[in-house]
Amino acid sequence: MNRTDEQVRLLADDGTLHEHDTYKVELSDDELRELYVKLVVVRRIDTEGTNLQRQGQLGIWAPCLGQEAAQVGSAGALQPDDFVFPSYREHGVVHVRGVDVVNVLQLFRGASLSGWDPHEKNLALYAIPIGTQTLHAVGYAIGAKWDGAEQCTVVYFGDGATSEGDTNEAFNFAAVNAAPVVFFCQNNQWAISVPLSKQMAAPIWRRSFGFGFPGVQVDGNDVLAVYAVTKAAADRAREGGGPTLIEAVTYRLGAHTTTDDPTRYRTADELDMWMAREPIGRYRAFLEKAGLWSDELDRRAKAEADSTAARIRSAVEEMPDPPLGDLVDYVYADPPQTLRRQFERLQRFEAEFVAEEG
Ligand SMILES: Cc1ncc(C[n+]2csc(CCOP(=O)(O)OP(=O)(O)O)c2C)c(N)n1
Numbered sequence: 545m546n547r548t549d550e551q552v553r554l555l556a557d558d559g560t561l562h563e564h565d566t567y568k569v570e571l572s573d574d575e576l577r578e579l580y581v582k583l584v585v586v587r588r589i590d591t592e593g594t595n596l597q598r599q600g601q602l603g604i605w606a607p608c609l610g611q612e613a614a615q616v617g618s619a620g621a622l623q624p625d626d627f628v629f630p631s632y633r634e635h636g637v638v639h640v641r642g643v644d645v646v647n648v649l650q651l652f653r654g655a656s657l658s659g660w661d662p663h664e665k666n667l668a669l670y671a672i673p674i675g676t677q678t679l680h681a682v683g684y685a686i687g688a689k690w691d692g693a694e695q696c697t698v699v700y701f702g703d704g705a706t707s708e709g710d711t712n713e714a715f716n717f718a719a720v721n722a723a724p725v726v727f728f729c730q731n732n733q734w735a736i737s738v739p740l741s742k743q744m745a746a747p748i749w750r751r752s753f754g755f756g757f758p759g760v761q762v763d764g765n766d767v768l769a770v771y772a773v774t775k776a777a778a779d780r781a782r783e784g785g786g787p788t789l790i791e792a793v794t795y796r797l798g799a800h801t802t803t804d805d806p807t808r809y810r811t812a813d814e815l816d817m818w819m820a821r822e823p824i825g826r827y828r829a830f831l832e833k834a835g836l837w838s839d840e841l842d843r844r845a846k847a848e849a850d851s852t853a854a855r856i857r858s859a860v861e862e863m864p865d866p867p868l869g870d871l872v873d874y875v876y877a878d879p880p881q882t883l884r885r886q887f888e889r890l891q892r893f894e895a896e897f898v899a900e901e902g
């Protein structure tokens with residue numbers, strides 16, 4: 545179901561830009577260059593996350609390798625006032641929203657329970673239970689509509705999440721309430737080890753029509769197409785047009801997480817095929833053809849990637865352990881006796897190690 549007639553693409557494999565009747569990209573040359581820098585930095589953040597996990601600095605990492613265009617293009621099309629609900633792989637979205645990705649690494653290190661203040665950049669916390677954030681987003685969007693806010697809510701989820709009741713309930717509730725929400729599905733072809741073919745018999749984007757709102761399939765490895773399609777859906781939501789489902793067809797080039805071994809369930813040929821379609825090379829080819837490429841841009845992107853990688857590495861290595869009390873402090877307003885006793889026992893147990901070390 546890849547590359548169907550319906551799929552929106554602006555960039556051909558060789559980077560040639562094709563005009564589209566509906567979806568236009570109105571970005572300045574500087575903004576087009578900035579998109580490239582962001583793609584490169586996000587890829588580097590991801591590589592650093594995987595490396596840090598392999599070196600024992602993080603408990604786990606969920607790579608976004610290969611999904612950079614889907615994330616940078618969509619998040620880049622939003623306004624600061626819009627509200628975003630991510631899943632757990634949206635490191636590119638976090639970076640583009642302006643939340644420091646060190647917060648994400650802190651989360652994957654187990655050194656914080658949430659990550660960041662959702663209100664600072666209108667970015668909700670990562671959601672690990674699959675699909676739950678779709679309902680949170682629709683609730684938020686309906687609230688914003690009642691408040692009369694000119695704001696769109698965007699929710700990110702995977703192909704696997706479309707098999708959850710929550711996601712389908714969210715589609716229905718959004719349609720009935722004409723909620724100003726954009727459902728952004730990154731179809732990366734796999735839900736851990738379950739391929740798309742075992743999840744559904746019809747394309748994801750077409751599902752929206754059954755609920756009563758439009759859907760569109762976009763080449764998720766084409767950063768300009770993703771940008772244009774998301775911008776149109778977000779504008780439509782803010783103008784009172786209701787929800788849109790976007791299916792961004794992409795590929796998870798890495799493992800599901802660092803605890804997963806994808807060689808157990810997918811072929812090297814499949815990986816090679818998608819590696820050839822990875823998004824950054826194609827975008828660089830576009831910039832070259834458009835006369836926007838320069839050694840200076842190349843250097844700037846690499847320098848920003850290097851400095852970001854160095855900064856997150858030292859931040860993780862110096863990250864303090866969370867206070868022990870975090871385990872219980874935010875569970876109950878008034879913790880019951882049993883939990884207090886358990887925690888006191890834990891404190892005495894931990895104190896033995898401190899004494900031994902001393
Ligand atoms: C409610 C729930 N069920 C099961 C899981 C275990 N689980 C974690 S990731 C995942 C697959 C999700 O696939 P997809 O939505 O395609 O997202 P991707 O990981 O590909 O980004 C599952 C089943 C979970 N986290 N939450």
Ligand SMILES: [Mg+2]
Pocket residue numbers: 702703704730731732733734735736
């Ligand atoms: Mg998936």
